[in-house]
Amino acid sequence: MFHERYSCHFCGRFVLEVEGWAESTQPYHQILAPWDDEATFFGGASYHLACLRSFDRHAEVRREFLAWITVTRDTISLMGTDGLQHESTRTGLGFTERVAVLASGEIYESPRFDRWVFVESAGPFHILDLERAETLGRGERLRGNDGVHSQLLPADPGKRIEKWDLPALLDFLQIRDLYQGLLDDYAPNYRFFEGGHSRAGYVADYSLSAYIPLPDDVTTFFAGYLRDYVPKRLEDA
Template identity: 50%
Template sequence: MLHTPHACQFCGRYVLEVEGWAESLKPGHKVLVPWDDDPSVFHGFYHWSCVRASEFGPKFRTELLNWVCQKDQLITVRGEDGLLHDTVRTGLGYTRHLATVGGGDIYESPRFDRWVFAETAGPVHFLDIDQARVLSEGKPLRGNNGGRHAFLPEDPGDVVAGWGLAEVLDFLQVRDVYQDMIDRFAPEYSFWRGSPKGSSYILVYSLSAMRPVPSDIAEFFQNYLQRYTLKIPEPVRTNGDQ
């Protein structure tokens, strides 16, 4: 397990987070480390492309689904004291397996209008009803661009405020990891603010790109939503709501 700030747990290189491309897992989710027989919790950052390319991608997928597709369960984890402890993992409860499509499996929440698409290669996509509708209409789905914090290993100086995404990635020496996103998925990057912290730097930014959801997922929702009944009815709009 790598503990360098923002290091990908699969390749060791820097992770600049962007939904659907490079993300992180919090230790509170209690997903187990996929490459270690000793039960420890996976937490930290990862590039989705690294998950897909890794020999541990299938095991990582299994662990993610153990968390995502089950209810609360008892697991055994080695604690900081070096001893094994039983602990409850709060599952997300996507227990309904709807379909197996070309790129993976689709699961549904029995309580909410939400779905998960688990790629066969490892990564997991979360989708709400609005996002499923966008896909069903054949439109590309853009990821969330909300403000994010990144701990840069070195202080780039005031010039960072004027950089575009490519310059940030070049500074972090990971442009190659994001090249497919840059070339084909229309990323949008904005510098918000930043401040030095010792020899390092705290960057606050927004970054989104079109999410790489396979076309067969869109085809699935085109058919499925035609007969789907909302679990949580949408509020009735009045003229004053428009």
């Protein structure tokens, strides 16, 4: 496995974050990583979703994602530096109700909020709020978040980065082949804001969104499910 910052955990190549295509996990998320001989947790890791899908142990990753996603709180056992097992309490995402088993994966619902998570059979997961679910229910494609990312680049691009389009940036990062499907069929929106040097290297601020490649059966599910769905009340949460 690969553990360098902004390197894909599964392939080792650079990860330019864009929701639904290349993402990272927060360091405080206590997702166990039994497939990794060098790390206990899959926290603070970056990965291309396609690389997870093709990883030969993706079933183990999916299992650990589900163990964290589908509980509110649970207890995990960890090996300490003393060579003994120690128990630790973990907070999960609380999607405790499975509402669909599809050919492409499973959908779980929060019992407190209007939120769902679709967990692909091949491992990646996608969190959906009511607005996103309604978008899918109307048969429309779902565009990922276009918020600003601050990302350390593997080399200094200089001032020229200000004029680059997305393909030029991907060529500089030597990862265009990994994002070619996004470029071809999923209408990416890319914008560079600013860049500068830090102690670690060159940091770029950018936004990048594209349509998320969700399977048709997820759209079909929400088209039917939301017809009779009653939104949860905040006072009942």
